Amino acid sequence: MIIDKSEIIENIQIADGIWQMVFKSSGIADRYLGAGQFVSILVDDNWEHPIRRPMSIADVKDNKVSIIYKVFGSVTQSLTQLKSEDYIDVLGPLGNTFNVDYNLIYPILIGGGIGLSPILNLSKSLAQKGIGVTTIIGAKTSNEHFLQHNPNNNMFLCTDDGTVGINGTVIEALNIVLKDIKNPKIFACGPEPMLFSIQKMLDKKSIPGQFSVESCMACGMGICQGCAIPNNNNGYHLVCKAGPVFETNEVRFD
Amino acid sequence: MIIDKSEIIENIQIADGIWQMVFKSSGIADRYLGAGQFVSILVDDNWEHPIRRPMSIADVKDNKVSIIYKVFGSVTQSLTQLKSEDYIDVLGPLGNTFNVDYNLIYPILIGGGIGLSPILNLSKSLAQKGIGVTTIIGAKTSNEHFLQHNPNNNMFLCTDDGTVGINGTVIEALNIVLKDIKNPKIFACGPEPMLFSIQKMLDKKSIPGQFSVESCMACGMGICQGCAIPNNNNGYHLVCKAGPVFETNEVRFD
Amino acid sequence: MRLDLTDLTCKIGSVKFKNPVFTASGTFSYGNDLPEFVDISMLGAIITKSITYELRVGNPPPRIVETPSGMLNSIGLANIGVNNFIKDIIPLYKNIDTKIIVNIAGSTNDEYIKVLKDIESVSSDIVGYEINISCPNVEHGGMELGVDAKLSNKLITELRKQTEKLLIVKLTPNVTDISKIAEAVEEAGADAISAINTVIGMGIDIVKRKPTIYKTYAGLSGPAIKPIALAMVHKISKTVSIPIIGIGGIVNGENVVEFLLAGASAIQIGTANFRNPNVGEIIVDELNQYLKENEILHYSELIGKLNLYE
Amino acid sequence: MRLDLTDLTCKIGSVKFKNPVFTASGTFSYGNDLPEFVDISMLGAIITKSITYELRVGNPPPRIVETPSGMLNSIGLANIGVNNFIKDIIPLYKNIDTKIIVNIAGSTNDEYIKVLKDIESVSSDIVGYEINISCPNVEHGGMELGVDAKLSNKLITELRKQTEKLLIVKLTPNVTDISKIAEAVEEAGADAISAINTVIGMGIDIVKRKPTIYKTYAGLSGPAIKPIALAMVHKISKTVSIPIIGIGGIVNGENVVEFLLAGASAIQIGTANFRNPNVGEIIVDELNQYLKENEILHYSELIGKLNLYE
Ligand SMILES: Cc1cc2nc3c(=O)[nH]c(=O)nc-3n(C[C@H](O)[C@H](O)[C@H](O)COP(=O)(O)OP(=O)(O)OC[C@H]3O[C@@H](n4cnc5c(N)ncnc54)[C@H](O)[C@@H]3O)c2cc1C
Ligand SMILES: Cc1cc2nc3c(=O)[nH]c(=O)nc-3n(C[C@H](O)[C@H](O)[C@H](O)COP(=O)(O)OP(=O)(O)OC[C@H]3O[C@@H](n4cnc5c(N)ncnc54)[C@H](O)[C@@H]3O)c2cc1C
């Protein structure tokens, strides 16, 4: 883990309100362990926003690190103002990685909303190893999608309003996909309600899975104890340190 | 007085740490009354700095308004980042003007530090009316000057370190200049210690004058009562409303 | 579906206001002398700067300074005094299309009573009083009256006898338990509570090695104190049943909704006026917009509608 | 002229520290498990997170949220408990090249005493204790002990009997008059005072219509509270003669100078660690730089050297 003033190589809008930023950081690239890990960024020296913003790593190529972000509030808004050759203050890599025991299972990857970033990363890295996967990406509407719905290639998009891909949530898509698959294991990242629904479904069908979860973070490195998420033992995990990836039965959303 | 989102036409460094910004605002230009008035600017929507920053008007030409500013702290620092075609939120024009009864007196203009902005403005507007004036501009060192020392043209620069013009403060320059002048009246703007010294000198020699003074302002329009400066009646003037220009004997610096 | 009609009318005691967006004392003069671009008829009410018995010239400068997301001020209750207020300002209120509430301050109980009585004695369009109990009180060793429940109760009991108009008490946040003070002034007959006044703070100029404000200690306001104000409004709302007017760091319509949810029935805008004195009108618009988007007919449906976790 | 040698050595009670830059409780774990780029040997001291008798899992999420120039937290004193602390953490301090101060919290006087006694009973490299009296106390109806001068005095008197090590008391700012509490703990034998702990605040999520923090009320920290902290440190310094450790919104070397001028003998960095846990080292550098540029040999020449206007 380091703090790096990283030069921005690219910062472009790729879908409605969704941006991709690529920055140079050999320090972070060298320490990177795999999909699931994240960085935490500081847009400027402004203390109106004292806290860094965590962003999943979407890709690492040589010394280039990518993130994909959605414009939510003021910090992600000012992030869009940065241009190539500007510098950004990045802490990372943080957290753990998905752990795909691919000999034993068939990976189904599910990304919803801004949760697609680690999922795309995982999908790409498994593809590079020649491992077959099925990927489901959910969004509210087609404008938020920047990928192609391609069932033949095991890439399923779905939208709440049916404007592209399957009409419905990722749960509906998952139900369709599951029909043809033996020994599935789910790898998912997305909003809490989505993960909660998936968790209930997997539980019922006794399908294993891993979630990359979110939580409000102040430090991202285990020193503030802010990022707690309930475990199944009347206690809490620290998402930034024990996570963000957990086995689906290790976390509680209720 | 209006609040205007004004388009920036130019924003350039003109001397060491000194910048000039020109922006378009017919609203402010139309309401502008003369040298001495100021605007109050907001660099962005950031609430880390809740308060606008007052800046003297250095020039108004058609619908173009200029300010000259020195980089002090974070707000003036971020001001330098703005480029032409960016927008800036400006409140103005604010305050009163110098009042040069030029039939009766010979105007000597003195600007020190960031106080040179209204003085250059006054000098220019008197020159346009064909009125002869002598101007003295002080700075710590030559790097902060962007004008030419030109005694033949009644333009005197002075520096604390003697690197350009007269070696010494504006008081020394004033003493030299005063020798040849009948019915002088002083028009000055600059740091408080400078104005205080000039005030004591004028008082001793019974020379009249007007000062444009500074004070910490929250509103710039008479509603916060923050910008008080002692009057000579055990009370206070509001600099933003009764000023910033006062007769030299109307204000107290002790 | 989006509502076309929303209702911002607001009632405090028996007084009706156009909307719950008021301007805070000391940040909007006496409601006069504002820039021409400010349309005060858009505001629910204007609270005047604090009026004392004698005129006060205020404190020596520096009186104000910026802090992170806030500002410190120590104006020293500079105001024209009750006589000039009655003579020069009250007549202007005939032509003003919003409600006026007079904020009163004093160094002794007697001073508060005299100011209020003098204003009561003339016919006027004023709808009520806001009592600023955060002033140093000479009868109690310079201590702020507003930190003591008994003293606050006593003052408000006396003032209540003098007027049938709206009597609002503005509380100081610089106390261990603001609920106690709130209870005491409710018991004394206050119609409503304003909260909060500024938080005691200090700034230091390391170059001059002096405080940034002449009087050393000063009042902190602005977005920095919004979390403090929300906590206090919420606590007070759990204690008293009279309406609360929320104050502290409000700069936009969303902030208003926060205060309503915390339990405020109306709000006041302070520091934000200095940036744009027309912010009140903008906030009224934003609030209307919010109600429409969330299909809320009357803004009061939001008051206190917070779902606690536990 | 510029000084080449400056002196940051700091003494509180009989303990010498490398410099007056400490890290605040709850913002630097137990001084272990920090990122490898953090050089803790640059720090004057580390204050551990609050240790209680039993381990505590802490509060349900959300526990933290950002506010303008600040943050709210309600971690709920999550910590491993004194036994695990003694077993797993204290042995690590042998190899740590900075001083360690253990912060202690409890729900009853007895709990504080038990924790302190247990740590005293093992030989260790700990130089002292910081007593967090801002916790809800079950013996006093859930009220924070630290808002009551008598109760604070009683607790510190008892703890003083148990140790000769540095005994520092960390005060809560949520009181009417912090000087009273400061006097009471000085009288009880405290070696120093830390001020301030977080200010009570609240945030509201208008979409969820819920508090932004599970426990409704939470602690405000960061630059937003710096003016409040400076005022309190200054007030305390006018009242007691034991050293004060200033805390609240410090993010750089200039902020440290402000606290020194206000009367602090050392400072702690809290929230700023979350942005960069190495900020302590940077601040030590900045402080050194400041001393050089201002030709100050020993930093203590700045302590309390504020020129008031009146
Ligand atoms: C481990 C981790 C990985 C993340 N990866 C990504 C990523 O790859 N891409 C991405 O766009 N975002 C990601 N996020 C979320 C991201 O950190 C927030 O969207 C960001 O903090 C918003 O900052 P802001 O200042 O723009 O919005 P704020 O002003 O802070 O918040 C604005 C709105 O955004 C919502 N929001 C704030 N924080 C979160 C959050 N953690 N999750 C969801 N909504 C939030 C708030 O509820 C609020 O309504 C991740 C979060 C975590 C914890
Ligand atoms: C009527 C009026 C007219 C002004 N005209 C000009 C102008 O034409 N050009 C210009 O450059 N500045 C002018 N100023 C001063 C200008 O407003 C300040 O320099 C500016 O607010 C600094 O903002 P900042 O955020 O960069 O610095 P801050 O972070 O606010 O302050 C940084 C440093 O600047 C100093 N400083 C802050 N305010 C002032 C001030 N009012 N005067 C002097 N020093 C200050 C502080 O003491 C501090 O050390 C004027 C001020 C007034 C009241």
Ligand SMILES: Cc1cc2nc3c(=O)[nH]c(=O)nc-3n(C[C@H](O)[C@H](O)[C@H](O)COP(=O)(O)O)c2cc1C
């Ligand atoms: C410059 C200034 C002057 C103020 N004067 C008064 C006053 O005279 N009487 C009063 O009751 N409150 C006064 N206040 C307090 C405000 O009315 C308000 O309670 C406080 O500023 C918090 O709100 P804000 O954060 O929106 O500014 C003043 C505040 C400021 C900033």
Ligand SMILES: Cc1cc2nc3c(=O)[nH]c(=O)nc-3n(C[C@H](O)[C@H](O)[C@H](O)COP(=O)(O)O)c2cc1C
């Ligand atoms: C996340 C967090 C956890 C904290 N935990 C503790 C704690 O366990 N014990 C304690 O005495 N203070 C605790 N504090 C208070 C800090 O030590 C410090 O007093 C406060 O944050 C003000 O300093 P700052 O503005 O520099 O953060 C905590 C603060 C934060 C932000």
Ligand code: FES
């Ligand atoms: S974010 Fe601080 S401990 Fe996880």
Ligand code: FES
């Ligand atoms: S700056 Fe507000 S009254 Fe002058």
